[in-house]
Amino acid sequence: MNVIGLLAGHQGAGRGATCSDGVEEVTITTDIAARLQKKLREAGYQVDLLDEFDARLDNYQAAVFVALHADSCIRGASGFKIASRKIADSITTRALRDCLQGHYHEATHLEPQPFGVTPAMTHYYAFDRLAPETPAAIIELGFISTDRAILLDQPEQAVQGLYAGIICFLERDKR
Numbered sequence: 762m763n764v765i766g767l768l769a770g771h772q773g774a775g776r777g778a779t780c781s782d783g784v785e786e787v788t789i790t791t792d793i794a795a796r797l798q799k800k801l802r803e804a805g806y807q808v809d810l811l812d813e814f815d816a817r818l819d820n821y822q823a824a825v826f827v828a829l830h831a832d833s834c835i836r837g838a839s840g841f842k843i844a845s846r847k848i849a850d851s852i853t854t855r856a857l858r859d860c861l862q863g864h865y866h867e868a869t870h871l872e873p874q875p876f877g878v879t880p881a882m883t884h885y886y887a888f889d890r891l892a893p894e895t896p897a898a899i900i901e902l903g904f905i906s907t908d909r910a911i912l913l914d915q916p917e918q919a920v921q922g923l924y925a926g927i928i929c930f931l932e933r934d935k936r
């Protein structure tokens with residue numbers, strides 16, 4: 762099964778983080794998710810784009826599932842965060858995190874912030890709704906404050922990092 766599931770954070774359910782100048786998290790997540798879907802489809806993958814709280818999440822089966830969010834507008838904060846779903850196969854759990862983290866860092870030059878990962882990420886509600894074996898991760902792509910240029914103005918870098926991370930994970934047994 763070669764289906765990839767992408768969830769655009771807050772799409773269809775609110776706006777997410779909103780900065781004082783009006784920039785909203787959902788604008789960033791929907792744009793990057795749509796670009797990533799297009800890029801993966803062009804590479805031959807079947808890609809589902811899901812809303813936040815999408816009805817299709819229940820027992821959702823995919824080769825990989827990635828939820829995209831962006832972090833708050835806190836001044837001075839920078840970097841990205843990844844949490845992967847703890848499934849029975851811990852090697853797979855780690856491989857997904859490492860692939861996404863390495864390639865996202867390489868493409869965006871943002872720094873991973875492993876100590877900033879919150880319970881809301883490790884226990885992301887969608888993880889509990891997926892089929893038990895579906896490998897899944899959530900990524901906070903960067904802070905809308907400091908990292909805005911990468912999230913909003915040059916999203917190709919973020920898209921490239923996510924794309925390479927997903928391919929790295931899907932192709933891991935072939936290396």
Ligand SMILES: [Zn+2]
Pocket residue numbers: 770771777778786830831
């Ligand atoms: Zn969010």
